[in-house]
Amino acid sequence: MYVASLRWAVGLGDFGPKGEVAEATNIITMELADKAVGFLLSYISLSIFTYYTFWVIILPFVNNDHFIHRYFLPQEYAILIPVFAGMVLLCFLCIFIGYVMLKSKKKKA
Numbered sequence: 174m175y176v177a178s179l180r181w182a183v184g185l186g187d188f189g190p191k192g193e194v195a196e197a198t199n200i201i202t203m204e205l206a207d208k209a210v211g212f213l214l215s216y217i218s219l220s221i222f223t224y225y226t227f228w229v230i231i232l233p234f235v236n237n238d239h240f241i242h243r244y245f246l247p248q249e250y251a252i253l254i255p256v257f258a259g260m261v262l263l264c265f266l267c268i269f270i271g272y273v274m275l276k277s278k279k280k281k282a
Contacts, residue, residue: 225251 229251235241246254 228245232242232245233248
């Protein structure tokens, strides 16, 4: 009964007695995998944000001879790394758009 209501709840409609448990299990497994990937990406993003925020906002107010400075790059990189990453992202975006435009032009010809 639970499998039938689960299948109906996700919008998959009616089904017969064959394979209903396997399909419902597959749906639940895929849903858990998506949640795990989402949690991992959220954790990585939050970690990078926390590290960068501490590096840029808090660290300039700490003495230069403090041990915490060993865990961070020099302040110049706080600007250079995001600028470089943005330029790389912009280049990949331009390459992708150019590729799509060339591909669509070949289809028309």
